[in-house]
Amino acid sequence: MxxxxxxxxxxxxxxxxxxxxxxxxxxxxxxxxxxxxxxxxxxxxxxxxxxxxxxxxxxxxxxxxxxxxxxxxxxxxxxxxAEPVINTRVVEIPVFYEDPWTHETLMRFRERHQDPQATDLEYAARINNLGGVGDFISAHSGAPWFVSMVGFVAGLPFMYQMVDRPRQLQVPKYLRPRTDTPKLTVGHGGCFSCIYSVRGAGGYQMFGITPMPIFDPEQKTSYLRDFMVFFRPGDIVKFRPIGRDEHDGIEGDVEAGRFVPIMRDVTFDLREFRKDIDGYNAKLEGEVHGG
The missing domain is CATH 3.30.1360.40 (Gyrase A; domain 2)
Structure with a gap:
């Protein structure tokens, strides 16, 4: 149009x-x-x-x-x-799904949720006709996401999953926004995923948390010293599920200045992607791990 x-x-x-x-x-x-x-x-x-x-x-x-x-x-x-080709980067984001911090928060705000008897992940799995939380996490982390916009609050990325429309994960926002959301929460509203760059109010469903800072106004984080905002439109994000031990280990590495995000520069061609979505996504995942 x-x-x-x-x-x-x-x-x-x-x-x-x-x-x-x-x-x-x-x-x-x-x-x-x-x-x-x-x-x-x-x-x-x-x-x-x-x-x-x-x-x-x-x-x-x-x-x-x-x-x-x-x-x-x-x-x-x-x-x-113009050719639908961009030079961008693929970034791996570790995510501790079903973490205790977003769980504690979502339990405080169940009266604002569509299904007060279920967690956000349980609700998301059910309305997307998936077998359970594990299947939803597999779908959420199984295909990469495009960063289509950065904003709303400083450094917050909006991400759109790179799958065909029938596989789009659709989850509505809370009936009423929360007054609290943990920093670095991985959230979802409509067809968009996001990462809350700071602690604050929010209405997106909460699925987990990443130990990787994406916004640092003091620019003390090793990989944010040149610019306080990590994401930019066009970035491709691959979520990787992690457990509590790895989450805590990455947090310690961030604090010590040792953590470096896993990312690779790539050329993305929308036409080639459309020809074989899953094959192209597998190629991108191979790129991020140097394959």
């Missing part, structure tokens, strides 16, 4: 690439925002990409609204011919 354009006040242009999330919509948003950044349009002060849309902030004293619209529409025409 063609983009839908609308103005927000005097300084913002909102561009909707599609009404629903898909890898195609995400690629269109990513390619357009990259092209806009590279074009250095005079008067553009900020570009904010999202899952299937993006927003541009501009200075109306420098460029008129009609002129910024014309510039962006010209870029849309140019990027429709």
């Amino acid at each position: 063609s983009n839908r354009y609308s103005f927000g006040g005097d300084e913002h242009l909102f561009v909707e690439c599609d009404e629903s999330m898909s890898l195609e919509a995400f690629f269109k948003s990513l390619s357009m925002t990259s092209a806009i950044r590279d074009s250095r349009i005079r008067g553009v002060t900020e570009i904010c990409p999202a899952n299937a849309s993006f927003q541009i902030k501009f200075d109306p004293d420098v460029i008129k609204p009609d002129d910024i619209l014309a510039e962006i529409q010209a870029i849309e025409k140019a990027t429709t011919k």
